[in-house]
Amino acid sequence: MGRALKNPVTTFKATWTAAFGHEFHAPVAFMFQLELGAAAVLLATTIILAINRRWPEFVYCSLTVAALMAGTWYESVPRALMLAWPLWCGLGSLALRYKKAGFIWLGVSAPLMCVTALLYASGNWAA
Numbered sequence: 001m002g003r004a005l006k007n008p009v010t011t012f013k014a015t016w017t018a019a020f021g022h023e024f025h026a027p028v029a030f031m032f033q034l035e036l037g038a039a040a041v042l043l044a045t046t047i048i049l050a051i052n053r054r055w056p057e058f059v060y061c062s063l064t065v066a067a068l069m070a071g072t073w074y075e076s077v078p079r080a081l082m083l084a085w086p087l088w089c090g091l092g093s094l095a096l097r098y099k100k101a102g103f104i105w106l107g108v109s110a111p112l113m114c115v116t117a118l119l120y121a122s123g124n125w126a127a
Contacts, residue, residue, distance in 0.1 A: 008069045015039075015073040027124030034116070035074035038081045042068070045087045057086040078116075 006014075018024060019032035046065050049058040061084055068077050081087070095102035 003072045003075070005070055006072060011069055011071055011073055018073055027119055027122070030115075031119065031124075032074070035077045038078040039065075039069060039074050041087070042077065042081055042084060045084060045090070048090070049086055054086065061086060 015032055015036055019029055019036055023029075024032070042061065042065055046058060046061040049061055064080055064084065068074065068080055091101075091105060095105065
């Protein structure tokens with residue numbers, strides 16, 4: 001759909017406009033808002049990996065960040081986030097260390113899962 005290599009700042013601005021401008025109807029705008037959220041999580045994961053000097057994981061995640069955040073707009077970031085195994089391993093170890101972290105994650109992910117499932121089932125996810 002007209003994807004091209006762009007400056008990451010331009011890509012962020014285009015995605016922000018698509019998410020919060022009034023160009024698209026609500027389900028599509030919400031999809032772009034999810035893209036922004038997933039990009040923030042992926043970027044935060046990459047920064048945390050760099051701070052903790054987990055270099056192999058950092059390279060893996062930073063290449064993913066570079067590939068996904070330099071296009072026309074953020075696209076497929078939530079799907080790629082599922083492949084960011086350092087994030088999920090980190091969340092798992094955090095949940096083992098702090099029991100409340102697992103419940104917080106459940107409280108955030110369960111409603112988000114329901115909303116995205118409704119978007120997909122109604123045909124609005126790929127609109």
